[in-house]
């Protein structure tokens with residue numbers, strides 16, 4: 001398998017009895033086994049959208065609000081319920097949402113900020129998805145990505161690898177490298193929050 005980003009031949013790795021591919025150039029780590037779309041949707045159908053979930057999304061909104069630019073916000077990969085879009089709408093943002101399984105109608109408008117909360121690790125082709133999102137950003141727009149980066153020495157025990165719907169794993173430096181190729185500014189706002197900004 002070649003890395004989506006740089007087409008480097010990836011090395012085979014095994015962690016926790018599962019097979020992965022790892023790019024020696026950008027350190028992108030990809031799970032070999034992918035569930036079918038139907039199996040993926042079955043897993044997502046089990047996700048609870050309850051009081052606790054809404055509390056959790058509320059905390060996320062507090063965290064990311066200072067990072068948002070502009071008024072038009074896309075909740076990309078919102079899942080069953082566009083909770084983030086709803087919360088931000090209440091605060092006066094003009095919000096949109098998209099989800100491959102639950103709200104698959106593509107949003108055509110240009111956005112100021114595209115937010116991906118725990119989405120990147122699930123994407124079939126994260127490099128293509130990022131490129132598509134960049135094409136949808138207004139000038140000086142941002143993409144916010146919340147995903148847990150891996151650490152080089154935690155792969156034999158890290159719970160994140162065990163979720164069958166998690167496919168993509170990065171180091172902060174992986175995203176930094178991808179951004180320089182995409183002509184985006186990169187900064188890490190928190191342990192698991194990454195900001196990709198259009199320079200012009």
Ligand SMILES: [Zn+2]
Nearest residue numbers: 003006023026
């Ligand atoms: Zn790579």
